[in-house]
Amino acid sequence: MPQDPDPPPAKRFKPGSPFFRLDKKPGMLLPRTGQAPVSVDAxxxxxxxxxxxxxxxxxLRQLHNAVIIGETGSGKTTQIPQYLYEAGIGRQGIIAVTQPRRVAAISLxxxxxEEKRVQLGKIVGYTVRFEDVTSSETKLKFMTDGMLLREAxxxxxxxxxxxxxxxxxxxRTVHTDVLxxxxxxxxxxxxxxxKVPLKVLxxxxxxxxxxxxxxxxxxPVLYLEGRQxxxxxxxxxxxxxxxxQAALVSVFQIHQEAPASHDILVFLTGQEEIEALARTCRDIAKHLPDTCGPMTVIPLYASLPQAQQFRVFQPAPKGSRKVILSTNIAETSITISGIKYIIxxxxxxxxxxxxDSGLEVLAVQRVSKAQAWQRAGRAGREDAGSCYRLYTEEEFDNFANMTVPEIQRCNLASVVLQLLALGVSDVLNFDFMSKPSPESMRTAVExxxxxxAxxxxxxxxxxxxxxxxxxxxxLEPRFSKTLLISPDFSCTEEILTIISLLSVDSVLYNPPARRDDVLAVRKKFISSEGDHITLLSIYRAFKKVNGNKEWCxxxxxxxxxxxxxxxxxxxxRDICIKMNMKLESxxxxxANIRRCLAHGMFMNAAQLQxxxxxxxxxxxxxxAIHPSSVLFQAKPAYVVFNELLHTSRCYMRDLCLVDADWLQEAAPEYFRRKLRATKS
Structure with missing residues (x-):
């Protein structure tokens, strides 16, 4: 049976909570699909x-603080900053709007x-890591929460x-909680x-x-009633x-029964899953009877090129159904037109x-109820919609109400370093909304x-x-350290390149359908000394052809x-120059590059057994070595790695071959302790 997607307010607020109900008049809906387009003002x-x-x-004029709850699609994110600005609230400074994700900050x-009919970067602008589209005129500034933290x-x-x-x-990303x-x-x-008061919403x-x-x-809590x-x-x-399998069956059940103009959004966990399911959907769609109509399958995940990410916003060819396979990147703040079905x-x-183990791993897990409601809300942005949950109602009842804040499940070394840089004197007792465990804080300090540091x-x-x-x-502390010690190894230019390559989403595009072609062209870049050196070779080749798109x-x-x-x-590099660092190549x-990586990333070292x-x-x-690594078939005695990914087992990603002597040189006391612990 269909369920009411939103628990009534009584279930969402404890009795006595201070909240105002801001009522919506009925009958104000966006045009249904197929009706004439409406102006931005309308x-x-x-x-x-x-x-x-x-x-x-x-x-809001009277309040210094407010919590605003508004259904997905109510318009709160785009409209409230404009309402404040138009009413002259906060005009003497900048109105900042923080987002956990860069794609949301940019698209919003x-x-x-567009709504204010101004050029982006003038009155309205955005700042995300390594990209600043603002000016001295900017009054409405969308930014990732990490960027506002850096400003602080x-x-x-x-x-x-x-x-x-x-x-x-x-x-509740780690940056949000610190912010x-x-x-x-x-x-x-x-x-x-x-000083001039600061209003926080x-x-x-x-x-x-x-x-x-x-x-x-x-x-007080202001509750904006009314889903669209x-x-x-x-x-x-x-x-x-x-x-x-359940997602695949659901996609084709809908495809066979629903009008072609009704698009589908499927939530999956990662690139490999998405690409595999996309391939299967395309293969099956080719062999369906003509009565079903064609299907346009579009993947959406963080490491896709931006042009391909923005394909999700374009309508499918006439008569074709758009099926978007996405990670939780599509969960909040971005609106994709035409979505009628969520899976x-x-x-x-x-x-x-x-x-206890000191390991940070990436693992697949259940969403929270809050995430499930966010996902369902993607279907009601422009018209009535449906959400098919591939779990039972009993399973849903057992989901956690809220996502565990990242601050309680991540390595806090960057957080502690940032707080100390912010001038927080008693870092172990910082006023977190949800306190991380004392062990996590102690591990970070250690x-x-x-x-x-x-x-x-x-x-x-x-x-x-x-x-x-x-x-x-x-950067993460280990990357900052690696960069700062690079002049000792006369390789700052190369370390700058390697760390920059590790700081953005993957620069390599691996379409599964062309696996053999990918392997053939990559051979000329592959280094037997690991992924870091392979990436460095690819970057050097990219610079040699001046970033030619055909070459890419x-x-x-x-x-x-x-x-x-x-x-x-x-x-x-600009930061290095300000610090008067010697920039040598x-x-x-x-070998010098690998020694430098060993000295900076020694805590991420592994030994062959x-x-x-x-x-x-x-x-x-x-x-274990991840299958995507150039060292997958090799068995080097010692490696340093960038991160661990936990699926069926614990995989190391982005590896570099190192010598045991270099690790000992990097932190003799640390490795003495580790070896003592191993022997005992």
């Missing part, structure tokens, strides 16, 4: 939030610029801003120092309202043992850090101590001169991401 007026505009502005700023290092009171809107707060504490502190200190479609309200000084369109929810009758596998790939004095943790320099880079296509290189690598590299001396497997030296965890 679309704005038809959003549910428009009916509450006057009330909302009056409330483009939409708002130089300006802890965030004095350029008069309003900070923390959007999609339910996602909550930083913004709350900036707001308090500005009041104490009689927290927005989401679904979240633990009481937790957010209490954290932000018992702020009804969504029917369907559950499976039995548990599904294979969610990919939710109920799974997501997320990072988990175990402070890792930074081993890297030479901090000193411990009694209960105090202090930044060392090296730690201050490390915090200047928008022939060599299965993602030209947009390669362009981004060049931008990232330029920005990191090792030319053809690869007699049985042919590997063990991570830091944790004694059994690990």
């Amino acid at each position: 679309q704005r007026r038809q959003l549910p939030i428009y009916q509450a505009k006057t009330q909302l502005i009056n409330q 700023s483009s939409r708002v610029a 290092i130089g300006d802890p009171l965030l004095l350029r801003y008069t309003v900070v809107i923390l959007d999609e707060a339910h996602e 909550f504490g930083v913004v709350k502190s900036a707001q308090r200190k500005r009041a104490e120092q009689n 927290v927005m989401s479609a679904t979240m633990d309202v009481d937790l957010f309200s209490q954290y932000f000084n018992n702020s 369109h009804a969504i029917q929810i369907y559950y499976t009758k039995q548990r599904q043992s294979d969610y990919l 939710d596998t109920g799974m997501v790939k997320a990072k988990r850090f175990n402070p 890792q930074l101590n081993i890297l030479g 901090v000193d411990r004095k009694d209960e105090k943790v202090l930044l060392t001169p090296l730690g201050k320099k490390m915090a200047s880079f928008p 296509r022939e060599n299965f290189v993602n030209s947009r991401n390669m362009g981004l690598v060049s931008e990232v590299r330029g920005q990191l 090792s030319q053809s001396d690869i 007699l049985d042919g497997g590997y063990v991570a030296l830091d944790t004694q965890q059994a690990v």
Whole structure:
């Protein structure tokens, strides 16, 4: 039976919670598919939030803090910043709108610029890592939460801003949670120092309202009523043992029964799954009877070239159905036209850090109820829709209500370094909304101590001169350290390139249907010394042809991401120049580059065992070389790796061949302790 997709307010607010109900007048819907297009102004007026505009502005004028709950599609993200600006609220500074994802920050700023009929980068702009499209005129600034955090290092009171809107707060990324504490502190200190007040608005479609309200000084909760369109929810009758098979069957059931103009969005966990299912869908669609009509299958995941990501926003050819296979990148803030059906596998790939083992692994797990409601909401943006959940209602009842905040399941070394750079004196007792475990904080401090970034004095943790320099880079601590020691090995230019390559989504494009072609063209770049050196060779070849797009296509290189690598590299190089670092190239001396990587990434080292497997030296965890690595068929004695991916087993990704002596040189005391622990 169809279920009501939204629990009534009584279930979502505990009795006595301070909240205002902002009512929506009935009958204001966006045009149904097939009706004449409507002007941007008319679309704005038809959003549910428009009916509450006057009330909302009056409330926000008076409040320093507010939590705003608005259904997916209510228009809160695009409209509230504009309402504030138009009403003159916060005009003396900048209105910041933070997003957990760069694709959302970019697409939302483009939409708002279009609605205001201004050029992007003028009044409306965006800033994401390594990309700044703003100017001195910018008043509405969309940005990733990580970017606002970096600004806070130089300006802890965030004095350029008069309003900070923390959007999609339910996602609880690590940057969002740190930002909550930083913004709350900036707001308090500005009041104490009689500076221009800072207004803080927290927005989401679904979240633990009481937790957010209490954290932000018992702020009132404004509830924007009214989803735009009804969504029917369907559950499976039995548990599904294979969610990919269930997704495939669901896609073709809908394809055979629904009109061709009704598009489908399927939520999956990652690139490999998406590409495999896309291939299968295309093969099956070719052999269906003509009565079914054609199908356009479009993958959507972070490492796709931007041009291919934006294909999801384009309509399918006439008479063809668009089927989008996506990771949770499509879960929030972006609207894809024509979506009538959601197929939710109920799974997501997320990072988990175990402070006992010291391992951070990427693993597939169940979504939370909040994520499931977000996914369902994608179907009701323009018309009534349906969501097919590939799990039973009983299974859904057992999902966690909210996603576990990333701060409680990730390696906190970057967080601790960032907090110390922000001038937080008592870093172990920082005012987190959801406190990470003491073990996680201690492990982070210990890792930074081993890297030479901090000193411990009694209960105090202090930044060392090296730690201050490390915090200047928008990088993980081990990458910052590797870059800072590179002049000792005369290879700063190469390390800049390698770290830039590891800092963006994959620059290699591997269409499964052309696997043999990919292997043939990659042979000329492959280095027996590992993935880092192979990537360096590809980048050098890319620069030699001046980023020629035809060359990129022939060599299965993602030209947009390669362009981004060049931008990232330029920005990191500028920071190095400001620090008066010596920028040398090792030319053809690869050993020096590998030595430098060993000295910076020694905590991510693994040793070959007699049985042919590997063990991570830091944790004694059994690990294996990922099949995508150029070292997959090799058996080097020692390697350093970039990250671990946990699927059927624990895989190391992005490897470099190193010598045992280099690891000992890098951290003699650390490895003495590790060897002692192994022997005992």
